[in-house]
Amino acid sequence: MPVINVKMTKEDGGATIEQKEELSKGITELFSKIFNRSASNAVVLIEEFNTDNYYIGGKSITKIREEQKLK
Amino acid sequence: MPVINVKMTKEDGGATIEQKEELSKGITELFSKIFNRSASNAVVLIEEFNTDNYYIGGKSITKIREEQKLK
Amino acid sequence: MPVINVKMTKEDGGATIEQKEELSKGITELFSKIFNRSASNAVVLIEEFNTDNYYIGGKSITKIREEQKLK
Amino acid sequence: MPVINVKMTKEDGGATIEQKEELSKGITELFSKIFNRSASNAVVLIEEFNTDNYYIGGKSITKIREEQKLK
Amino acid sequence: MPVINVKMTKEDGGATIEQKEELSKGITELFSKIFNRSASNAVVLIEEFNTDNYYIGGKSITKIREEQKLK
């Protein structure tokens, strides 16, 4: 307990193993501290999305990044 | 708001960027129209599955497509 | 095919059955039109969240709505 | 970005609003710090499960808690 | 390992605890047997949906059940 699913984009070569470990460990410890429960069974799942498959407000992250670069 | 997750199979080379954009934009606008809410924060996530990983009634899409071709 | 999961907040008494039907039917037809595939097996699942369980940028929808009312 | 889904059990009256806010804010900040990206669009969704609907190793949390109390 | 999410409708009073236990235990054992891996960390999550929130081919389970009764 619990199961935590992280859905993020794969950008700039993608998250490194170190970043993914830091995130998973951090979320697990945070949960454990706030709810005062053992987190030995906590599951963290990281799913990395192509920027063409992730949309905010109907616009792909690919397009959003392009627009941000033009600014 | 909202978060919409689309799980579909990757067939015939997979969905094109244009198709994915049309789907994401269409769903976002539909939601916004029906609920009369801003959809600037709407997230659409598209996950494409190998046809060996998607089953209906215990049969893979791979097999279902093979059977459809025989008909 | 496909499976589409809609996660939205329950506000103002929640979505009506008519709104949920319109959304599900609309998404199903949109998918069918764009990918030119039968959608007779398309599954749409609607999950409604308490506004205390949905966060954007670390802030709950409950708080976001309160701030919007003050403006 | 990103979308983070937390599936946890509802125990001892359930998580308080303060606990849920602390968790969501903490995860959002952690993500932002590790990946050095803005998290203004980060979505955190918290789903609370009845202990009869959450199983580890084929055993419900309801039963696991009962066994822990006997120890 | 693994995490298995079951999304089903709540009908006829809903699934009993016995049914949910049988399903979770059965899936866990099946996984363990097929992949020859320990399933002590397997998580099964059961989510029950109102029949107005579950659609197949754009039609709610509520309507599908009504039509089945008429036949």
Add this chain to the structure above:
Amino acid sequence: MPVINVKMTKEDGGATIEQKEELSKGITELFSKIFNRSASNAVVLIEEFNTDNYYIGGKSITKIREEQKLK
């Protein structure tokens, strides 16, 4: 009905098509038997995770497997 999502790690070359078929068919039949409902519309989705993207208790399956080999 229902939709069942299996999230597992990709190890030792990954699950074979035969294993995935056996799992999907087995889960579908189990569901059908327990709830005495037709499962012709049951959807099983299998998602395979890199062992660096799956964490238990804050530790990646990659690390857990390394430690198991040392024992």
